[in-house]
Amino acid sequence: MILIVTSDLILGECIARACNDEGTVILGDAFEAIERIDELAPDLIFLDLLLTGPDGFTFLNEIASYPETARIPVVVISDLDLSGQDLAIYGVVGKLQKDTMTPEMIKKFVQKHARTLKSLKTLKEA
């Protein structure tokens, strides 16, 4: 299951379409995403850093602080210049820019990370 956190529902739908093989949930703000993350247990998160209300960094800080959620891979979506920032400590595995991202780029992250965690879960259950 893939969690998409963005205040822009049209953008959220576009990302969900690109993930079409996987279940997706779109949430519009950081607080709701923080509240529901345990219940949803996503395999991968696409996170728009520019959210209404508390921004994406609030969400990143929160999930990084718990061992259960710190391992969830996050792809941030932003046009901000993040070159000086080490986002790997938040579990960020990639960055997409709104101006240049394509469905193929989104699919690559899904194939790499959602499948990886799925196979780990399958191994554990076996």
Next chain:
Amino acid sequence: MESEVNGILVAAHELKAPLGLMRQLALSFDFDEQNTNELEHIRAQMVDVSERAIRQVRDLTKIAKLENGLFVMEPVAVRAICDDVVRELQSLFHFNQRELRIKYANRARLVTANRELLYSVIYNFCLNAISFSGERARSELTVRDHAGKVRVGVRDYGPVLPVDVWREMRRGWIKKPTSIPMRPGSSGLGLYIASKFSAYMDAEAGAVRHRDGTSFYVELPVSRQASLFE
């Protein structure tokens, strides 16, 4: 010169967002995999996004023309304008899972305003409410009499307007587009447009802070012709 460059930058920022969305929507088309309903849904979104961007460009052009005094002031039926705005934004509210409630409590039916400019003011307030309310939240468009004038207000239940921004507004509304903290992604262009148009119409515009959101309003003089109907 500096304010001119800032204005250009703000306009560019605001227009980049819908263009980016149009691009994403166009990339979403998959004629092999998607059915007619899905394709129609994407098409409708593209039309909606582009129409909003076109409206914004038109509003920016109007600001440039304000000094020429081309906008005629006349008696305007304020409820009819509100109805038109709501009709235009209904699908957007619905798609974003927001609700807009309308409450008409004004006795005075006509105000002195410019129809186009007033439409833009109310439109920008409502658009602001969509953008900055939580999911499934309601916004309220109210029209009521207030101190001998007619007040049109839009109340949202989003992030509260920071007190320093509110103070700036009290001093003289918005002199230039200003990004509002807790409302990221917004250059404040919509509110700046609303304030310029309100000033042209000699209408008072303002904001009210609530614990759980913000109201933006414009107050307009009652048209003397209104007395003919009462």
